[in-house]
Amino acid sequence: xRIFRHFDDVPATYLGAVVAIGNFDGVHRGHQAxxxxxxxxxxxxxxxxxxxxxxxHPAEFFRPRPDSIRLTPLRAKARLLAELGVxxxxxxxxxxxxxxxxxxxxxxxxxxxxLGLSGVVVGPDFEFGQGRGGNVSTLAYMGEMEGFxxxxxxxxxxxxxxxxxxxxxxxxxxxxxxxMPEDAARLLGRWWAVEARVEHGDxxxxxxxxxxxxxxxxxCLAPAFGVYAVRVTILENExxxxxxxxxxxxxxxxxxxxxxxxxxxxxxxxxxxxYGKHLSVELIAYIRPEAKFASLEALIAQIGxxxxxxxxxxxxxxxxxxxx
Numbered sequence: 024x025r026i027f028r029h030f031d032d033v034p035a036t037y038l039g040a041v042v043a044i045g046n047f048d049g050v051h052r053g054h055q056a057x058x059x060x061x062x063x064x065x066x067x068x069x070x071x072x073x074x075x076x077x078x079x080h081p082a083e084f085f086r087p088r089p090d091s092i093r094l095t096p097l098r099a100k101a102r103l104l105a106e107l108g109v110x111x112x113x114x115x116x117x118x119x120x121x122x123x124x125x126x127x128x129x130x131x132x133x134x135x136x137x138l139g140l141s142g143v144v145v146g147p148d149f150e151f152g153q154g155r156g157g158n159v160s161t162l163a164y165m166g167e168m169e170g171f172x173x174x175x176x177x178x179x180x181x182x183x184x185x186x187x188x189x190x191x192x193x194x195x196x197x198x199x200x201x202x203m204p205e206d207a208a209r210l211l212g213r214w215w216a217v218e219a220r221v222e223h224g225d226x227x228x229x230x231x232x233x234x235x236x237x238x239x240x241x242x243c244l245a246p247a248f249g250v251y252a253v254r255v256t257i258l259e260n261e262x263x264x265x266x267x268x269x270x271x272x273x274x275x276x277x278x279x280x281x282x283x284x285x286x287x288x289x290x291x292x293x294x295x296x297x298y299g300k301h302l303s304v305e306l307i308a309y310i311r312p313e314a315k316f317a318s319l320e321a322l323i324a325q326i327g328x329x330x331x332x333x334x335x336x337x338x339x340x341x342x343x344x345x346x347x
Contacts, residue, residue, distance in 0.1 A: 024105040026112045028078075030137030037111045038139040040071040045146060046192075047076050049094035050103040052212040052346070053146070053178040053190040058107050060176045061144040070141055071110040075133075076100070077117035084117050091242050094192055094199075099218050099303075102261055113138065126157025130165045142172035149175075202247035204306040208344035214254065214305035217243060217273075217286055221297045228287060231323050233330070235271075235287040236297045238304070245284055248274035250310040252333035252340070255290050256303040263303075267293050270326075270333035271304060277315035289326075291334065308336045 027033065043061040047054045058074065065072040078097055095103065097114060104112055115121065115133070124132070129152050134140055143162065151157045159175050166173040178190060190210050198207040199215060208214045219238035228235035236255070250272050257265040271288040275281050288304050290297075310332055316322040 024101065024109055024112060026101055026114060028114055028116060030113060030115060030133050033138060037071045037073060039068075039141045040073040040111065040138065041065040041068065041142040041144065042073045042075050042113075042134070042138060042140045043144045044075045044149065044151075046080055047074065047095075047100060047104070048080065048092075048192045049195050049211055049215075050100060050107070051190055051192065051195060051210055055107060055212060056178040057144055057146060057176045058104070058109065060174065061142075062108055064142055064144065064172070064174065068141060072108060073111040073113060073138070073140075074104055074109050075113045075115065075138070077121070078114045079117055081117050081122075084122065091240075091244055092196060093243055094195060094215065096218070096242050099216070123153050126152025126161055127165065128152070129157070130162065130169070134171070135169055140171055142174065144174045144176055147175050147177045196244055199244060199246040199306075202249060202309040202312075204246070204251065204309060205344065207306075209346055212344075212346065214307055214344060215246075216256075216303045216305045217246075218258075218301065218303045219243075219286065221300050221302060223298060224285075224287070228289065231319070231326065233289045233323075233326050235289050236300075236302055238286045238288070238302065239283060240286060246273060246306060247309065247312075248284070249312045250329050251306045252308040252310060252336040253288055254305045254307060254337065254342075255288055256305070257297070258301045258303060267291060268334065268337045269293075269304075270310070270330045271306075272313065274313040277313050289330065291330070307340055308333075310336075 041061050041064045043058050062072050101112055145159060147159060149159055163173040195207045195210050204215060217240055219240060221236045221238055224237035253269045253271045255267050255269050256263045267290040269288050269290040271286060273284060273286045275284055286304060310329055316325060
C-alpha cells in the first residue's frame with residue numbers, strides 16, 4: 024500500500040479510485056465493513072481502492088490535550104488498512120489551512136482535482152469542510168453535479184441482548200479506560216494492541232526474576248492502569264517474527280512512582296534481547312488494578328500469582344475474540 028501525505032500530483036495508477044473517507048481510528052468492525060463496501064465498488068469498476076484520513080486527528084487539532092485519544096497511531100493504522108486490501112492511503116495534514124477549507128472547495132480541490140476519484144464511501148454522520156459545513160447530502164449533491172458516486176454506508180450490529188448497537192471508536196476508548204479489553208475487542212474484531220519500541224529500563228523486573236520489555240506508549244490512548252494477560256508479537260519491518268503469551272503492567276509503579284506511565288511486558292518462556300525491537304502487545308484480559316505492597320517480597324509473590332493467572336486465562340482464550 025502506498026501512503027501519500029498530499030493530494031497533488033497523484034500517480035495515474037490511483038486516479039479514478041473509489042475512496043473511503045473517515046478517520047478510521049481503531050479500524051474497527053464498522054470501518055472494516057465500510058472499506059469492504061468501497062472495495063466491492065472498486066472491484067466492479069476495476070479501479071484502485073483508497074482511504075482518505077487526516078493527520079493529526081481533527082479532534083487533536085481543535086482540542087489539543089496532554090494525553091492522546093488515538094486507538095491506532097499512523098503506523099499501526101496503515102498496516103491494518105493494508106491488510107484490508109487498500110491500495111493507497113491519503114493521510115492528509117490537518118492544519119489551519121485544511122480546517123478553513125470550505126466544503127465545496129474540499130470537494131473541488133481535494134477530491135476532484137487532486138484525487139480524480141470515481142466514487143466516495145462514507146458513514147452517515149460524515150461532516151466536512153469549515154465549521155462542518157458539509158454533510159452526506161452536500162457530498163451527494165456535488166457528486167451528482169461533478170460525476171462521482173457517493174455511497175453512505177452504516178453498520179449496525181446486535182449486542183448480546185439482541186439490541187441494535189453502533190460500533191464507534193468512542194465506545195472502544197471508553198471500554199479500554201474502564202478496564203474492559205474484551206468489550207473493546209468485540210467492537211474492534213481483534214484484540215486491541217499497544218505498539219511501541221522497547222526501551223532500556225532500570226532492570227528491576229530482571230532482578231525480581233521477571234524480566235520485562237519496557238515501552239512508553241507515546242501518541243496512543245492510555246488504557247486503565249493495572250495488570251493484564253497479554254499476547255506479544257515481535258515485529259521487524261512491519262512483519263511478525265515471533266509471538267508469545269505474557270503478563271504486563273501498565274501504569275506508574277506505585278512502589279517506585281515513575282512520572283510517565285509505562286507498559287512493562289513479561290514474555291513467558293522467552294530468553295532473548297528485545298531492546299530496540301518493535302512490539303505489539305495485545306491486551307486480552309484485565310487481572311487487577313495497580314497496587315502498592317508492604318515489601319519487595321510481597322510484590323514478587325503477587326507478580327508470580329499474576330503470571331500464573333495470565334497463563335490460565337490465555338490457555339482458554341482464542342486468538343480471535345468472540346464477536347457476539
